Amino acid sequence: MALPPEPLSLRSSGIRLSKSKFLSGLQCHKRLYLEIHHRELASEPDEQTQAILDMGKAVGEEARKRFPGGVLVEADHLHPTEALKQTAALLGDPSVPAVFEGAFEFDQVLVRVDVLEKVGQNAWRLIEVKSSTRVKDVYLDDLAIQSHVLAGAGVTLAGVGLMHVNNQYVYHGGELDLEQLFTVQDLTVQVAGRLVEVPSRLAAMKMMLVEPSAPAIEPDNHCHQPYDCPFWDHCAQGKPDRWIYHLPGGERTFQQLAAQGIQTIDDIPSGFRLSILQRRVKDNVEWIGPRLKAMLQTVCYPVHHLDFETFMPAIPKFPLTRPYQTIPTQWSNHIETEEGSVQHHEYLCGDPKDPREELAVRLLESLGREGSICVYSAYEQAILKSLAETLPPLRRELEQVLARLWDLLPVIQEQYYHPEFGGSFSIKLVLPALVPSLDYGDLDIQEGGVAAQRYYRMVFEETDWVEKERIREALLNYCRRDSLAMLELRRALFSKASASEGRATR
Ligand code: SF4
Numbered sequence: 298m299a300l301p302p303e304p305l306s307l308r309s310s311g312i313r314l315s316k317s318k319f320l321s322g323l324q325c326h327k328r329l330y331l332e333i334h335h336r337e338l339a340s341e342p343d344e345q346t347q348a349i350l351d352m353g354k355a356v357g358e359e360a361r362k363r364f365p366g367g368v369l370v371e372a373d374h375l376h377p378t379e380a381l382k383q384t385a386a387l388l389g390d391p392s393v394p395a396v397f398e399g400a401f402e403f404d405q406v407l408v409r410v411d412v413l414e415k416v417g418q419n420a421w422r423l424i425e426v427k428s429s430t431r432v433k434d435v436y437l438d439d440l441a442i443q444s445h446v447l448a449g450a451g452v453t454l455a456g457v458g459l460m461h462v463n464n465q466y467v468y469h470g471g472e473l474d475l476e477q478l479f480t481v482q483d484l485t486v487q488v489a490g491r492l493v494e495v496p497s498r499l500a501a502m503k504m505m506l507v508e509p510s511a512p513a514i515e516p517d518n519h520c521h522q523p524y525d526c527p528f529w530d531h532c533a534q535g536k537p538d539r540w541i542y543h544l545p546g547g548e549r550t551f552q553q554l555a556a557q558g559i560q561t562i563d564d565i566p567s568g569f570r571l572s573i574l575q576r577r578v579k580d581n582v583e584w585i586g587p588r589l590k591a592m593l594q595t596v597c598y599p600v601h602h603l604d605f606e607t608f609m610p611a612i613p614k615f616p617l618t619r620p621y622q623t624i625p626t627q628w629s630n631h632i633e634t635e636e637g638s639v640q641h642h643e644y645l646c647g648d649p650k651d652p653r654e655e656l657a658v659r660l661l662e663s664l665g666r667e668g669s670i671c672v673y674s675a676y677e678q679a680i681l682k683s684l685a686e687t688l689p690p691l692r693r694e695l696e697q698v699l700a701r702l703w704d705l706l707p708v709i710q711e712q713y714y715h716p717e718f719g720g721s722f723s724i725k726l727v728l729p730a731l732v733p734s735l736d737y738g739d740l741d742i743q744e745g746g747v748a749a750q751r752y753y754r755m756v757f758e759e760t761d762w763v764e765k766e767r768i769r770e771a772l773l774n775y776c777r778r779d780s781l782a783m784l785e786l787r788r789a790l791f792s793k794a795s796a797s798e799g800r801a802t803r
Pocket of ligand 1: 324325326327328329331514515516517519520521526527528529530532
């Protein structure tokens with residue numbers, strides 16, 4: 298394959314790209330430049346991102362079992378020369394049916410290949426393993442750069458495929474059925490279409506990398522597609538507080554405003570077409586809708602305030618569950634009587650067992666048969682529906698619970714706005730704006746993804762009892778805060794609505 302001329306200075310610099318760096322360069326040249334020359338400007342991955350990476354690793358290890366006799370290249374990314382040597386030895390060994398994490402280098406790019414499966418005398422099939430449940434566009438580029446390097450390194454590829462999780466597989470207990478758990482999709486034709494673009498794209502990246510400074514690229518929506526860029530904080534640090542990027546409503550509005558040279562929400566001209574929510578963000582004042590009090594008064598006492606926490610294991614843990622099925626693991630219920638007294642009930646499963654039946658039985662006891670059940674979004678409804686489907690003996694009672702749900706989120710969306718919402722109705726922003734004495738800042742766990750990851754660690758990983766107890770307490774505190782938040786929000790909104798009504802009648 299003829300390659301475009303390459304800048305000598307890049308070669309002499311010793312810079313070596315990887316497939317992830319190539320993909321970074323496709324997302325944004327500035328990202329690639331900073332990854333190579335100013336890694337220190339990147340934000341560390343947060344706990345949730347790390348959990349996703351760990352899950353991908355666990356899925357990759359499970360996927361290898363589909364290739365019995367396959368051999369892992371042990372040398373890690375810190376020892377590339379050793380990895381290249383081990384790979385070459387394995388490829389030359391006729392008894393090896395598959396190589397995992399094989400290392401190859403060509404055109405100043407080093408790649409590690411998830412699975413290289415022998416499919417003929419001297420032919421191999423390249424398989425990329427992903428924990429996702431479908432083929433995404435970025436995977437074609439991922440496979441294209443690997444194919445480019447392997448071809449250049451002299452490996453004959455008979456096919457290129459993606460192995461991903463099949464979320465329709467139902468686990469029946471015992472050994473996992475790996476044929477069912479994973480789907481292998483042949484992408485040879487699709488990848489060939491991307492492969493032709495690789496040399497010119499690589500050449501452009503190499504040219505850019507020898508420049509004395511990073512290219513001037515402004516942050517916008519491309520920074521989050523297909524992956525969140527770790528340099529976001531660095532690139533966005535000089536932007537004004539009321540930067541137009543924070544206007545809700547997506548890419549199109551942002552692009553239109555940016556094209557007109559508008560930087561801040563306050564500079565948006567009055568004639569510019571905005572949605573109701575965008576208008577509220579622009580006005581930046583508290584707004585109380587005329588129907589707020591009436592809507593809040595539709596609850597029936599005692600009012601329950603219910604929050605679930607869940608986890609979604611990529612590899613099913615319990616019989617009759619599917620990959621990524623949402624499994625509720627805990628709930629918290631704050632119960633307010635008409636006189637204003639409050640009781641609290643909660644449940645958290647601490648054992649490595651299917652928690653659903655016990656969780657549902659305890660929940661039904663807590664919810665009783667009376668009163669509205671306040672939730673925030675349709676999430677709790679979805680969990681209750683799935684419990685009703687899974688647990689036929691409890692179906693009728695759970696359906697009765699479903700009929701009592703009362704969602705606070707649409708009430709706020711329709712009838713209230715506060716400047717501190719910043720265009721979002723996430724309870725994490727709504728709570729401190731309306732109840733300044735209560736937020737999530739004092740909690741060890743501050744959002745649901747981290748709760749799921751900690752739950753997994755507490756129950757399924759080897760963790761000492763001190764750590765288990767610490768996680769248990771943090772999980773209980775987090776779920777409690779969510780249900781208490783709804784109660785306090787209802788109270789705060791009712792006070793606001795009453796005060797506003799009083800002002801209107803004066
Ligand atoms: S934050 Fe955006 S502009 Fe900055 S390096 Fe990342 S992708 Fe590029």
